[in-house]
Amino acid sequence: MPQKTLGYVQLEWTCPSCGSRNPGPQKACTNCGAPQPQDVEFEQAAEETLIADQAQAARAAAGPDIHCPYCGTRNPAGAQRCKQCGGDLVGGQARASGQVLGAHRSGPAQPVACPACGASNPATVFNCGQCGASLAETRPSQPAPQPSAAAPQGKKPLLIGCGIVLVLAICAFLGLAALGAFTPAKDVAGRVRSVAWTRTIAIEQLADARYDGWRDEVPSGARLGSCSKKLHHTQDSPAPGAEEVCGTPYTVDQGSGYGKVVQDCEYRVYEDWCNYTVREWRAFDEVKATGANLNPEWPSVRLSTGQREGEREEDYQVVFLGNDDKQYTYQTNNAADFARFVVGSNWELKVKGSSVVSAQKQ
Ligand SMILES: [Zn+2]
Ligand SMILES: [Zn+2]
Numbered sequence: 001m002p003q004k005t006l007g008y009v010q011l012e013w014t015c016p017s018c019g020s021r022n023p024g025p026q027k028a029c030t031n032c033g034a035p036q037p038q039d040v041e042f043e044q045a046a047e048e049t050l051i052a053d054q055a056q057a058a059r060a061a062a063g064p065d066i067h068c069p070y071c072g073t074r075n076p077a078g079a080q081r082c083k084q085c086g087g088d089l090v091g092g093q094a095r096a097s098g099q100v101l102g103a104h105r106s107g108p109a110q111p112v113a114c115p116a117c118g119a120s121n122p123a124t125v126f127n128c129g130q131c132g133a134s135l136a137e138t139r140p141s142q143p144a145p146q147p148s149a150a151a152p153q154g155k156k157p158l159l160i161g162c163g164i165v166l167v168l169a170i171c172a173f174l175g176l177a178a179l180g181a182f183t184p185a186k187d188v189a190g191r192v193r194s195v196a197w198t199r200t201i202a203i204e205q206l207a208d209a210r211y212d213g214w215r216d217e218v219p220s221g222a223r224l225g226s227c228s229k230k231l232h233h234t235q236d237s238p239a240p241g242a243e244e245v246c247g248t249p250y251t252v253d254q255g256s257g258y259g260k261v262v263q264d265c266e267y268r269v270y271e272d273w274c275n276y277t278v279r280e281w282r283a284f285d286e287v288k289a290t291g292a293n294l295n296p297e298w299p300s301v302r303l304s305t306g307q308r309e310g311e312r313e314e315d316y317q318v319v320f321l322g323n324d325d326k327q328y329t330y331q332t333n334n335a336a337d338f339a340r341f342v343v344g345s346n347w348e349l350k351v352k353g354s355s356v357v358s359a360q361k362q
């Protein structure tokens with residue numbers, strides 16, 4: 001997901017010698033003068049204000065500081081020689097950066113009470129305004145929620161539900177298949193008792209059919225109805241008319257005492273979703289012919305204007321009386337197959353339950 005930079009903020013560090021809090025970019029402790037240690041961990045200020053000063057913002061954007069390979073002094077990104085010893089900084093190690101520190105603290109922080117004199121101080125100051133004591137330990141710890149992605153959530157339960165239904169369906173299917181497989185086919189001798197046929201012709205008629213679809217998918221010749229904007233897709237890059245949806249801003253350590261405030265964003269592209277009408281052939285009626293002989297016929301069709309014949313269907317049924325006095329039924333859609341079963345003729349049948357699987361003339 002693309003990141004959007006909102007700006008830069010100053011981080012803080014706590015002096016390991018005296019416990020005082022110091023502004024992130026400051027390389028030595030205000031209180032005791034001790035240098036910022038090499039393994040210093042920058043923290044978010046209680047109240048983070050985006051840097052407005054252009055020059056300072058440029059410094060913040062420059063990147064992580066570089067440790068001098070000779071004396072260990074930290075130098076700003078882009079420096080060629082160490083400001084302390086003059087050593088060549090090529091090969092110097094850049095400070096670790098890119099760590100997410102927490103949600104951007106844009107709101108005002110609660111005032112803090114001085115541990116020494118009890119005076120109330122704004123959370124942004126490092127020392128008590130009344131007595132000068134360090135306020136390092138009193139900084140209120142704000143909850144730092146993990147940055148939330150902008151992507152919509154809540155699809156998981158639905159997916160799980162679908163999964164369960166699918167598994168049940170597969171189990172049911174396998175169960176039925178197993179039952180069928182375990183019912184053995186048996187051989188029975190049978191005589192054709194009766195035959196029956198049904199032939200059907202569908203009648204179709206031109207009619208208006210309404211559909212919905214994206215505007216660019218509406219077929220030519222369709223009558224366009226009303227359209228409304230609907231979410232078409234979500235993408236990483238901005239586009240004209242796209243809706244920008246961003247997650248909670250959060251602060252990322254720049255390795256220089258500054259933090260970058262970023263937001264993960266995505267872009268929702270909306271397109272016209274339309275209903276439209278097309279003229280198309282639709283099932284309207286059907287004509288049927290039936291009989292109880294071996295001479296099936298198609299029903300006669302009388303079409304009105306704007307009508308045509310649709311699909312044809314043929315179903316044939318043969319009923320046998322087995323030598324076990326039970327009745328068995330054979331079904332087919334093939335007229336030539338059906339024509340073999342003369343009433344009264346004798347057959348060797350393979351049956352499953354009451355259905356005939358195959359038949360061979362005796
Ligand atoms: Zn100190
Ligand atoms: Zn150096």
Ligand SMILES: [Zn+2]
Nearest residue numbers: 114117128131
């Ligand atoms: Zn005080």
